[in-house]
Amino acid sequence: MNPLNQHHEEILRDAARQLSRSENLTNICQSQWQGEPLPSHSAVKEIITLCRALIFPGFFGDSTVTRSNITYHTGLWAGRLYTLLCEQIHAGLSMGGCNDSVDNHSDTRRSRAADKAAAFIKMLPQLRMWLNDDVKATYHGDPAATSIQEIIYCYPGLRAISAYRIAHNLYELGVPIIPRMISEHSHSETGVDIHPAAAIGRSFTIDHGTGIVVGATSIIGNNVKIYQGVTLGARSFDLDDNGNPVKGVPRHPIIGNGVVIYSNATILGRITVGDNAVIGGNIWVTTDVAPGERIIQAKANNVLRLKN
Amino acid sequence: MNPLNQHHEEILRDAARQLSRSENLTNICQSQWQGEPLPSHSAVKEIITLCRALIFPGFFGDSTVTRSNITYHTGLWAGRLYTLLCEQIHAGLSMGGCNDSVDNHSDTRRSRAADKAAAFIKMLPQLRMWLNDDVKATYHGDPAATSIQEIIYCYPGLRAISAYRIAHNLYELGVPIIPRMISEHSHSETGVDIHPAAAIGRSFTIDHGTGIVVGATSIIGNNVKIYQGVTLGARSFDLDDNGNPVKGVPRHPIIGNGVVIYSNATILGRITVGDNAVIGGNIWVTTDVAPGERIIQAKANNVLRLKN
Amino acid sequence: MNPLNQHHEEILRDAARQLSRSENLTNICQSQWQGEPLPSHSAVKEIITLCRALIFPGFFGDSTVTRSNITYHTGLWAGRLYTLLCEQIHAGLSMGGCNDSVDNHSDTRRSRAADKAAAFIKMLPQLRMWLNDDVKATYHGDPAATSIQEIIYCYPGLRAISAYRIAHNLYELGVPIIPRMISEHSHSETGVDIHPAAAIGRSFTIDHGTGIVVGATSIIGNNVKIYQGVTLGARSFDLDDNGNPVKGVPRHPIIGNGVVIYSNATILGRITVGDNAVIGGNIWVTTDVAPGERIIQAKANNVLRLKN
Amino acid sequence: MNPLNQHHEEILRDAARQLSRSENLTNICQSQWQGEPLPSHSAVKEIITLCRALIFPGFFGDSTVTRSNITYHTGLWAGRLYTLLCEQIHAGLSMGGCNDSVDNHSDTRRSRAADKAAAFIKMLPQLRMWLNDDVKATYHGDPAATSIQEIIYCYPGLRAISAYRIAHNLYELGVPIIPRMISEHSHSETGVDIHPAAAIGRSFTIDHGTGIVVGATSIIGNNVKIYQGVTLGARSFDLDDNGNPVKGVPRHPIIGNGVVIYSNATILGRITVGDNAVIGGNIWVTTDVAPGERIIQAKANNVLRLKN
Amino acid sequence: MNPLNQHHEEILRDAARQLSRSENLTNICQSQWQGEPLPSHSAVKEIITLCRALIFPGFFGDSTVTRSNITYHTGLWAGRLYTLLCEQIHAGLSMGGCNDSVDNHSDTRRSRAADKAAAFIKMLPQLRMWLNDDVKATYHGDPAATSIQEIIYCYPGLRAISAYRIAHNLYELGVPIIPRMISEHSHSETGVDIHPAAAIGRSFTIDHGTGIVVGATSIIGNNVKIYQGVTLGARSFDLDDNGNPVKGVPRHPIIGNGVVIYSNATILGRITVGDNAVIGGNIWVTTDVAPGERIIQAKANNVLRLKN
Amino acid sequence: MNPLNQHHEEILRDAARQLSRSENLTNICQSQWQGEPLPSHSAVKEIITLCRALIFPGFFGDSTVTRSNITYHTGLWAGRLYTLLCEQIHAGLSMGGCNDSVDNHSDTRRSRAADKAAAFIKMLPQLRMWLNDDVKATYHGDPAATSIQEIIYCYPGLRAISAYRIAHNLYELGVPIIPRMISEHSHSETGVDIHPAAAIGRSFTIDHGTGIVVGATSIIGNNVKIYQGVTLGARSFDLDDNGNPVKGVPRHPIIGNGVVIYSNATILGRITVGDNAVIGGNIWVTTDVAPGERIIQAKANNVLRLKN
Secondary structure, three states, X not given: OOOOOHHHHHHHHHHHHHHHOXXXXXXXXXXXXXXXXXXXXXXXXXXXXXXXXXXXXXOEOOOOOOOOOHHHHHHHHHHHHHHHHHHHHHHHHHOOOOOOOOOOOHHHHHHXXXXXXXXXXXXXXXXXHHHHHHHHHHHHHXXXXXXXXXXXXXXXXXXXXHHHHHHHHHHHOOOOOHHHHHHHHHHHHHOEEEOOOOEEOOOOEEOOOOOEEEOOOOEEOOOOEEOOOOEEEXXXXXXXXXXXXXXXXXXXXXXXXXXXXXXXXXXXXOOEEOOOOEEOOOOEEOOOEOOOOEEEEOOOOOEEEEOO | OOOOOHHHHHHHHHHHXXXXXXXXXXXXXHHHHOOOOOOOHHHHHHHHHHHHHHHOEOOEOOOOOOOOOHHHHHHHHHHHHHHHHHHHHHHHHHOOOOOOOOOOOHHHXXXXXXXXXXXXXXOHHHHHHXXXXXXXXXXXXXXXXXXXXXXXXXXXXXXXXXXXXXXXXHHHOOOOOHHHHHHHHHHHHHOEEEOOOOEEOOOOEEOOOOOEEEOOOOEEOOOOEEOOOOEEEOOOOOEOOOOOEOOOOOOOOEEOOOOEEOOOOEEEOOOEEOOOOEEOXXXXXXXXXXXXXXXXXXXXXOEEEEOO | OOOOOHHHXXXXXXXXHHHXXXXXXXXXXXXXXXXXXXXXXXXXXHHHHHHHHHHOEOOEOOOXXXXXXXXXXXXXXXXXXXXXXXXXXHHHHHOOOOOOOOOOOHHHXXXXXXXXXXXXXXXXXXXXXXXXXXXXXXHHOOOOOOOHHHHHHHOHHHHHHHXXXXXXXXXHOOOOOHHHHHHHHHHHHHOEEEOOOOEEOOOOEEXXXXXXXXXXXXXXXXXXXXXXXXXXXXXOOOEOOOOOEOOXXXXXXXXXXXXXXXXXXXXXXXXXXXOOOEEOOOOEEOOOEOOOOEEEEOOOOOEEEEOO | OOOOOHHHHHXXXXXXXXXXXXXXXXXXXXXXXXOOOOOOHHHHHHHHHHHHHHHOXXXXXXXXXXXXXXXXXHHHHHXXXXXXXXXXXXXXXXXXXXXXXXXXXXXXXXXXXXXXXHHHHHOHHHHHHHHHXXXXXXXXXXXXXXXXXXXHHHOHHHHHHHHHHHHHHHHHOOOOOHHHHHHHHHHHHHOEEEOXXXXXXXXXXXXXXXXEEEOXXXXXXXXXXXXXXXXXXXXXXXXXXXXXXXXXXOOOOEEOOOOEEOOOOEEEOOOEEOOOOEEOOOOEXXXXXXXXXXXXXXOOOOEEEEOO | OOOOOHHXXXXXHXXXXXXXXXXXXXXXXXHHHOOOOOOOHHHHHHXXXXXXXXXXXXXXOOOOOOOOOHHHHHHHHHHHHHHHHHHHHXXXXXXXXXXOOOOOOHHHHHHHHHHHHHHHHHOHHHHHHHHHHHHHHHHHOOOOOOXXXXXXXXXXXXXXXXXXXXXXXXXXXXXXOXXXXXXXXXXXXXXXXXXXXXXXXXXXXXXXOOOEEEOOOOEEOOOOEEOOOOEEEOOOOXXXXXXXXXXXXXXXXXXXXXXXXXXXXXXXXXXXXXXXXXXXXXXXXXXXXXXXXXXXXXXXXXXXXXOO | OOOOOHHHHHHHHHHHHHHHOHHHOOOOOHHHHOOOOOOOHHHHHHHHHHHXXXXXXXXXXXXXXXXXXXXXXXXXHHHHHHHHHHHHHHHHHHOXXXXXXXOOOHHHHHHHHHHHHXXXXXXXXXXXXXXXXXXXXXXXXXXXXXXXXXXXXXXXHHXXXXXXXXXXXXXXXXXXXXXXXXXXXXXXXXXXXXXXOOEEOOOOEEOOOOOEEEOOOOEEOOOOEEOOOOEEEOOOOOEOOOOOEOOOOOOOOEEOOOOEEOOOOEEEOOOEEOOOOEEOOOOEEOOOEOOOOEEEEOOOOOEEEEOO
């Protein structure tokens, strides 16, 4: 390539100087200025892959795992996961502006990070049981599924649920930022956006996972099934005296056991959808739904059919 | 990093032990226990990239292909594709629970896998012709497209259609699981979810490909155009005596030639949309549509306009 | 693996021969035949990552950047970005069928590419200011956001806006194809599809970015907020005498300052939505909206509630 | 870069055509023409690294091995080593011109390769004991060595001996070509060239390993120490009727127990150096040396000292 | 890791500042200051590997080359080799202080580099013939060699000769610096140091290649065989008026056809060793040797044998 | 590949079990059992490359360094070098059996490691000056050298000296094991083995660096030149009461200023070679040499010349 000309060289030098000047770095964490590393997207991706590999060995991560080496793989994966979690949780705890970073001493943070990492790994066997329930529920609810294995390999719904359950467990352990990074990674791979703070019961099914939003204060029971495009959202939110939204107020729906919500339905606000209710496709729901109730679109009376 | 403390070390060892114990691995394929490798997500991704590179050389895969080396690149890509397909089809045929794995002898499976791989590669030149038709149809239907090349490079619709045509051809050859892995990979990169079993004609266009679902038994004619958010879904499905869905029943729409379906329309059930019909945006269709008919939303009479 | 049998070997050789024959390569650029490299998807991905790393150091790219090395990182990133932009812009200028490739001499193209690359880098500090405004607007509008940093790390909306602003700046500099490759990459990671030619003001917010489409001739004011599933689309387009769409005609909405558009609303055609208007969820809008007007769905009068 | 000009393009095409024409490939194995892969230098390097990692965990290969994960690492390394050995031994057995490739059926070769691989791995624990003896002997013989660990980490002699013992064991199992590839790799890293067919006893020491040659039919006892530049070579060899050297005739020295051979000594032919003999530096020995005998250079009577 | 303390941070900043200050960079090329890249060690390594792969396909580089893909591999290797040679020769021509860089215009240098690269590739088929002769000569001269293939795979002598012949051809084409980088790379892998300017005939054999030095003005005939530790060196060299050595004066030996030189022999100065002469091991030769003459060490009369 | 048979699987499991059992790991450091990482060969290699890149930017490491980016590269290289040195020095301090590991507290070791790392980096500018002197001395002494740059790029002597000076500086700072790992890495790439404890003056030249040994207690003055195959060794060493060699006793030669030692000369024991002495090739020296004295081989009176 041609050598950089004088003029361009100056442009680059000026841009670099401005971009690295500290007064131009307003949103950057204070912690970073003290040399603490920030959380890393690629480390978070590896954490997700390791968790999935531990829970569904062979299906995710290294596909050469067999009966004769699974013990070794599992042991190393657990160790690697521990190391990554320690680093990333510590990085999260060290960030300015996080609600869990009161404690300013790095060694204490490091030790708390390690405790949370170990506590998370301890729950992995149970996480596998829950996810196996989700797999079975999905299999039994989809005529297109040809095998249990197809669900694990190919269903974005299962990917989204596995990422949610991982993120939710970390969230419950008081891990800052990392659970949200996990849910956004999953959102990017599947189009399903479940906030890690949401509470979701067992045997959860997402069919054609894409364009789904489940808000932070949503509560979902057991045996619930959701189709593409469903939103469990907030209707509105309160503002404080400065005009900023008040954080932490319950504002998303409560969905009972056995509920089915068809494609593109939108359920907004802190309403309750009773057990075994059915919400039809393209429905907009903002008031409580009784147990067992079925809400469907009326005859499409506002559609015009124009013959040629 | 600080050495692992005693207590955490035990937690990790216990978790690893439980996770690798065979009674805790209920959904893992039987085949895997005999040392057969499972299908691999990364190999499937490479298969898609190789197919696209062979069909649109320079646009996908290695961008340094030129007139003087295309013969060499094409030769090596074809060979690499053959190797990967042999391995992955064999892995698919060896999985427990797949509908194509009656035959238990590994050598026979290996030879059948190789036959399917070669048969697929043989069809690649025709696949290119079909995809070129899709490219042209997209170009002629979009005022924002500045060149044919922009379609190939930048349209998620074309990515989704290319993945579908690859997956469908493999599906037609009786390859298990791999076509579904391909369609899910494409779903993840584009937000378009076309089941490999669907039958789609020539000159197919997807505009703003995102949030689209095309079910397994859908049949789509030639010159069809679909916008973002469209669903070709099942209305309901039969359950067998055990309460499980009956597999293989036609349950998705039949779309005629020349049909246009605008954004977020939902077409459900084994209905027929006649040739050259037009389905307006946000429409919910569950009954047959006559050839040439145009269905649009009536005046938005259920909308309130609140002036300040 | 077993050696390739004779028959399969011939199939591969034939397929490779057909696929590399020049008469079968109808859509491939003329430029490529003269040895000019094509634009590369992986280079474009690296360009996006470098821009984000320069604008939000530590959050994207290398997470080990600290106060003591930010000057060095920034300097090298700017240099690397310049090199990649020079190559890719040149590749774009060299493609046949691009509207900016009148000039046929490679050296002139190379020098024009370098000028555009430097001009882009010069604007990066301003781009950071704009994106910081977008970050702040997002933070102040979302009760679930726990910190400014969470927005930068975890919000697909911010990813989509950053990719849009990068692509739009390149588009304004007359760079062909690359801006569209950037917007499609962003579409793939977030489900948000903003055409680089669209004009978007400051303090723009996208909540639950997924399934969003913003067309090429859209104009959006300051302080606008958009939710998932929103479409700013064209209602129809003119055909020329050959039946092809006429390019370059304004056909997408103009959105005023302070407008909020709720989830899955569809706004079509060259209409104007006045300042501070509010468009409710699932609304279909094809006519002008007055400033301050609020359009919401009427009571869901076409919904049937079926009690058990 | 500038496009390839017409003339250079033809030169490249011609050169490639000539180089790939089969009549120009006279030394290439017949087996290769049937699709059997050839042995691979990089696989052989990985085999050496895995063996050293298994024998001296932490010192070679992955340095993060600890008490809590050694079981897992060892298990995976053994499995990986088995896989690589199976492939490479099979490749060696399949090469034309090798003395162990009488059997032409690929499956039989594959099964024999697997047996040899397993047999080799079975001997690794004993190999570690032998190498620990070599380490100890080196430590006790070198005043510059500060610790046992320094020997393992830093002594090229130990590297050469470990490669020799690995190669010799494979040679004893009838593995063709691979042992020689191992010894040449070791020669390249250390400058020590020990033929895998040589027989070397326990507690062997090489000081300043460089420029050392130990021929194929050499026999070396226990507790022998060799310095840099030593050659155990052949004096001459017989030619057959065609003027080619007769293979397999013993032609290198027999070195007794406890012998020390100082730097740059050359010992040639099938002579015997008795137990505990000492060969001084720069000596040229072609006749037997009695047990306990010390051969040293006489006073340097053929040296001129020229004062200024 | 712990954050960098203030004091260490200053030390690093100061060291970096001093090391990058231009007055401290006295030996760096002028060309580099104008943005021309310097020759690259890793590119040179790849050049050697590509040449060896083209000459001995399967033995070096990618071991999966077979009859059915050799044409493709060869084509791509030749193209890649051309690209690398163009870059590296251009970098060599651009370095200050090189004897071939009179011409200061970068485009001219680039075009000359491309001509030299193409000329080199044109000679590769002949290079293969010469190297095959070297292989055969080595095989016929070594009783330990079990096959022709073992020579190609495992003999450092053959590696050294192949690197020499590559480097010498580039040297003959007037390529600066790169031939020397090749010979040093080969020196590092084998311990054989042959200057690229030396002239060596056909059927050359190096046995136990290690510790061999062949000086720049050496001339070696056909069918010559050399053992480990042999030096063909300069006896002394003239100094110019400034006390610097006069460059380019013939100062190394001329070795006739059919000569054998045994291990550790040292031959110094511009002397002539006649055809078919034999130089014994450990001999120091500084005067002409007649054709057919055999020089061997006399009885080791200056050795003391001390019995215990 | 074929699944692992039952019998082989057991062999692998048994071998892995034995190899990881702690009673079979006799030479492994105690520290390792507590989770402290061991020194890493690949990290040490990177340390050498970074030092050389800092001292001779462009010649080693990244070849794209230019005037406009050298400040950035240098800054990042220094930071990376600091990080690696901290880790590796800490690992060295933590190993059992090292003479510098009295202190058992990990934090103290970590802080000492950081101090040593910073102290080393502080000396890099001076190290560059010394190495530039070595480069110049080499250039002025070799008629084959065509430029200063050729020395830096291609002379193994310069590589060996640069590794020595790096290792020696670390040794002087009390860094355990790492200096020896550096010298062995250099030995492997060049065939030159200089102990880091040796003391070598300025303007040191090694010609045809291969097969050279410089022992731990050697002292070498300024302007010394050494040829291939030279040994500065110990004549003998004392044993303690246990029969082990006594460590730390001066036992290698002292070489004065301006001395030249020709190829394959061997100088043994704590003797003194006076200033400006010349030691001829193949000489064996075990007694003092006076200043200015020239020792050469007498006429080769023990050589037989046999005419045909």
